[in-house]
Amino acid sequence: MLKEYLNPPDSFSCxxxxxxxxxxxxxFEKCKVLGCWFHLSQNLWKHVQSYGLVEKYSSDKEFYKAFQRLKAxxxxxxDDVVDAFKVIKCNSPVEFNLMLEYFETYYIGKLKKNSKSVREEPMFAIETWNVYERIEKDLPRANNNLEAWHKVFGNDCKKNPTLHKLINQFRLExxxxxxxxxxxxxxxxxxxRNNK
Structure with missing residues (x-):
């Protein structure tokens, strides 16, 4: 209902x-959804940890480079992401395959059965997590500033505010x-603002 009274956003960062x-x-059908690069990097690191590859990351220079390339x-x-991913795949050590499979499944799209070029839809479209255009337009590639604002706002608001207190806090903000x-x-x- 509130949507009817608002101008639709051009984009969402989340x-x-x-x-x-x-x-x-x-x-918001026409809204562009922008994923946070910092959180993508965190997701990659969490998978290094969950696959038990932290030691490999720390000790194997080629594994480390492959991780950094994937993060980049x-x-x-x-338009060049899939080809760049193939290059990363060809230049990565075998021990990095779990990371590549994870990334391909969720962020690139696996090749369809009996195809060498047609891919399935990934869980997160390339346009969602890619930051190239944002950099070109001098837009943020992460949403950490929003999370910091939310934390401060939440601290100012206290837990479980009444609707009246919440509206007053928004007005103050x-x-x-x-x-x-x-x-x-x-x-x-x-x-x-200093939060201390």
């Missing part, structure tokens, strides 16, 4: 939570934001 991504895409793949133009924007527009430098 973590790689499939339920959230599906909801955004169903609610979001910086390649979307809006007023603070407008003051900061006025200061920036008048040439002042913005000082971050």
């Amino acid at each position: 973590d790689f939570e499939k339920g959230l991504l599906n909801t955004i895409q169903l609610t 793949l979001p910086f390649v133009p979307c 809006q007023n603070l934001t407008e003051i900061i924007l006025d200061q920036i527009n008048s040439g002042d430098t913005y000082k971050r």
Whole structure:
């Protein structure tokens, strides 16, 4: 119902939570969903840990390089991602195959049966996690700043606020934001709030 009164967003920046991504895409059909590069990197590292490959990462230079290349793949133009992934695959040690299989399944799309070029839809489309265009447009590639704001806002709001208190907190936040924007527009430098 609220959607009817709002202008639809051009894009959403979020973590790689499939339920959230599906909801955004169903609610705002034309909205571009942007995954956070930091969280993608964290997901990759968690899989290194879950596959028991931390020692290999620390001691094997080729494994380390393969991991770094995979982490850098979001910086390649979307149209070149699959070819770049193939290059990474060809230049990675055998011990890195679990990571490549995971990434291909969830982020690239596995090759369809009896095909050498047609791929299945991955869980997360390349356009969702690729940051090349964002860098070209000087847009953020991560949403850590939003998470930091949310943490501060949550601390200011306390747990389980009433609707009235929550609305007042949003009003206060809006007023603070407008003051900061006025200061920036008048040439002042913005000082971050100290949470301590």
